[in-house]
Amino acid sequence: MLTLVIPVYRNEGSLSDLISVIDQLNDQLQQNLEVVFVVDGSPDNCYEILRKDLPTRKFRSQLILLSRNFGSFMAIRTGFQFGNGDRFAVMAADLQEPPELINEMNTILMSQEVDVVVGVREGRDDPLLSRLASKAFWGLYRRYVVPEIPLGGVDMFACNKPFRDTLLTLEERHSSLIAQIFWLGFRRTTVQYKRQKRQHGKSAWTLRKKINYMMDSVFAFTDLPIRLLIRVGAAGSILAFLFGLIVVWAKLHGEITVPGYAVTILMITLLGSLNLMGLGIVGSYAWRTYENTKNRPLAIPMRVEQYGGLA
Structure with missing residues (x-):
């Protein structure tokens, strides 16, 4: 039926x-x-x-x-x-x-x-x-x-x-x-x-x-947003490091004359990127905890067949 x-x-x-x-x-x-x-x-x-x-x-x-x-x-x-x-x-x-x-x-x-x-x-x-x-x-x-x-x-x-x-x-x-x-x-x-x-x-x-x-x-089915946070944070940290080198070079050559500008920009870019990456890492652990609370089966046997041995 x-x-x-x-x-x-x-x-x-x-x-x-x-x-x-x-x-x-x-x-x-x-x-x-x-x-x-x-x-x-x-x-x-x-x-x-x-x-x-x-x-x-x-x-x-x-x-x-x-x-x-x-x-x-x-x-x-x-x-x-x-x-x-x-x-x-x-x-x-x-x-x-x-x-x-x-x-x-x-x-x-x-x-x-x-x-x-x-x-x-x-x-x-x-x-x-x-x-x-x-x-x-x-x-x-x-x-x-x-x-x-x-x-x-x-x-x-x-x-x-x-x-x-x-x-x-x-x-x-x-x-x-x-x-x-x-x-x-x-x-x-x-x-x-x-x-x-x-x-x-x-x-x-x-x-x-x-x-x-x-x-x-x-x-419910992917940790993609968390992985994006980690990737964006990591990429931002690399860019912040490169940008920091540029700012230091500009400061040493007198291109930046505003007091405190170099340190402020470096801290904003670096800490912002580290925050994103840190959220992503914490989110990864939270995702694994969430996966376990869903109680989905670890494996699903679709068929189970048993046979007697030949005499």
Whole structure:
């Protein structure tokens, strides 16, 4: 059975179309579908609408109401915890991702030796500025943080139960679910799709949420900012030393006549660079402490097989 997890937040306008799409998907899967709706503290009437509508539907369903808005990643994790299927998939309630992709990913999980299928956007019907910002973010993230992440980012994925179980062991609050998927490894494949234009309502993915997501995605998976501090501090110290030689030479040759100028400039440049490098070094130790507190497994056995010896 496939468990489809759908986080719901401010999606009141799209619920009717969403339910119709799920009815079709349930027929395609021959009623072998369970849908877990996780209402993520939505301020509209999503919960009331689903609570009234779901009992009349043929597909199996669960309706979970979170006490407040915890974010889509926490809602997905909650859906995974309550799901009863052998395979799991995630779909947004706004229907911007093609629903037929769920059936395709489910078929791949059943027919191929893979543990997770990732939907990769090959195009998107979004405003120009949104497309440019997304391309820049995922390009930098791919280059400096998680090289395996596709250039267009990831919004949909499906996985088998062993992958789901392992993913749920990573109990991190300020993190990125997408980056966790790639950090775990396992056997992975991708499917291409084009993101569709939003038909209902307005996106709840505000600028503040995007910035918070960017910070969580970076700080939870790389010490790059700390390493930049060390490198900038070291480079600044070298430049300060060279600049100091120039200032001393100028002072000895009478080019600098202002009293105390040479010492002041040398101290400012040198101490500023040493401060940056010192912060970077302290940050490196703090990063290692932070890594240990996350309690991520040191290694993940994907398969364990035992064989009896030949007589």
